[in-house]
Amino acid sequence: MGTGKNVMVFIETRRGKIADVSLELISAANRLAGKLGGSVEAVAIGYQLHDELKSLGQYGCGRVYYTDDKRLAHFTSIPYAKTVVRTVREYQPGVVLFGATTMGRDVAPRVASTLMCGLTADCTDLQIGEHDLKDVHYENTLMQIRPAFGGNIVATIVSPESVPSMATVREGVMKMVEPDPEKSVEIIAEPCQVADDDFLTEILEVVTEEKQVNLKAAQIIVSAGMGASDLDGLVLVRELARTLGGELGCSRPVVDSGVLIKDHQVGQTGTTVRPNLYIACGISGQIQHRAGMSEAKRIIAINKDPQAPIFAIAHYGIVGDVKDVLAKMIKAYKTKA
Numbered sequence: 001m002g003t004g005k006n007v008m009v010f011i012e013t014r015r016g017k018i019a020d021v022s023l024e025l026i027s028a029a030n031r032l033a034g035k036l037g038g039s040v041e042a043v044a045i046g047y048q049l050h051d052e053l054k055s056l057g058q059y060g061c062g063r064v065y066y067t068d069d070k071r072l073a074h075f076t077s078i079p080y081a082k083t084v085v086r087t088v089r090e091y092q093p094g095v096v097l098f099g100a101t102t103m104g105r106d107v108a109p110r111v112a113s114t115l116m117c118g119l120t121a122d123c124t125d126l127q128i129g130e131h132d133l134k135d136v137h138y139e140n141t142l143m144q145i146r147p148a149f150g151g152n153i154v155a156t157i158v159s160p161e162s163v164p165s166m167a168t169v170r171e172g173v174m175k176m177v178e179p180d181p182e183k184s185v186e187i188i189a190e191p192c193q194v195a196d197d198d199f200l201t202e203i204l205e206v207v208t209e210e211k212q213v214n215l216k217a218a219q220i221i222v223s224a225g226m227g228a229s230d231l232d233g234l235v236l237v238r239e240l241a242r243t244l245g246g247e248l249g250c251s252r253p254v255v256d257s258g259v260l261i262k263d264h265q266v267g268q269t270g271t272t273v274r275p276n277l278y279i280a281c282g283i284s285g286q287i288q289h290r291a292g293m294s295e296a297k298r299i300i301a302i303n304k305d306p307q308a309p310i311f312a313i314a315h316y317g318i319v320g321d322v323k324d325v326l327a328k329m330i331k332a333y334k335t336k337a
């Protein structure tokens with residue numbers, strides 16, 4: 001039964017596996033539900049996912065409402081949105097969270113417009129707080145925090161009068177909790193109430209292309225900024241990444257100028273990463289870049305400008321020409337290896 005205090009997460013699956021972003025959201029939902037005095041629920045849609053959904057319990061999800069139907073094996077906008085709407089209406093959570101992925105960005109607005117409630121896209125933080133509006137005091141309101149005006153300010157958005165509060169959150173932003181094998185989830189079978197007419201498209205074949213770059217999983221990332229984006233600089237950045245067994249990252253202008261593909265981009269509009277070691281080479285450290293890497297366990301910054309903002313968050317700063325420094329680092333690591 002819905003209490004308006006529960007937090008519901010839309011579960012995304014890709015090729016029968018739960019997407020990381022959904023587990024990150026379940027982790028965040030635990031924190032929010034704890035403050036609201038409610039519990040964590042999920043809405044899952046697909047075909048033959050029962051075994052896979054069991055793992056949700058380990059991340060703190062108490063109950064998953066699962067609609068299983070062969071026609072729902074692959075994502076299609078209208079049937080998925082209708083199923084989420086029906087589940088939200090039935091169980092009335094106070095908060096509904098979606099990944100800010102291609103799927104989440106498609107489903108969430110359809111659900112929000114059907115339910116006539118607000119939706120904040122691309123949140124980078126979620127909190128529970130109080131809000132005063134027109135002499136009314138609201139408690140336990142979802143504070144939806146995200147960069148606004150080109151990333152120049154961080155805005156807190158509230159929609160206390162619309163229930164549920166809904167938000168999409170970018171992949172990698174929320175920290176996934178360690179799974180607890182002792183915890184389990186109750187899987188509740190929901191009837192499929194979508195009609196054949198709701199399927200406006202027919203999926204004949206699914207072709208998937210593996211990503212060449214996996215920044216999210218990398219424990220070491222060596223990133224090139226505009227100060228290291230010429231051919232010589234990039235060769236050295238790549239070489240250091242290879243020497244350390246790490247992945248190659250970069251800042252947005254390096255992508256915009258066509259030097260590297262977007263899969264390498266770290267930051268607000270790129271990938272959010274949390275590696276053990278992040279080496280920023282010739283990166284100024286603007287807020288939009290920092291938004292994607294400031295939670296790295298150790299940050300080394302190399303920049304010729306001692307005032308570069310990246311030094312404010314770096315654990316180790318090296319002031320110097322990036323090519324000289326990189327050549328020395330590569331030599332040192334190779335000698336020691």
Ligand SMILES: Cc1cc2nc3c(=O)[nH]c(=O)nc-3n(C[C@H](O)[C@H](O)[C@H](O)COP(=O)(O)OP(=O)(O)OC[C@H]3O[C@@H](n4cnc5c(N)ncnc54)[C@H](O)[C@@H]3O)c2cc1C
Pocket residue numbers: 150151224225226227228250251252253254265266267268269270271281282283284285286287288289292302303304305308320321322323
């Ligand atoms: C809405 C929005 C979203 C954005 N999203 C992102 C994002 O996701 N990721 C991102 O990275 N940016 C993003 N940006 C862009 C961001 O604002 C910065 O412009 C960008 O991060 C700067 O990249 P950079 O540090 O590589 O380049 P620059 O700002 O040009 O800095 C180059 C740095 O290299 C140093 N340098 C130059 N030559 C050398 C040398 N020989 N040796 C050592 N150091 C040297 C300079 O001192 C300087 O600090 C976004 C901007 C907006 C408006």
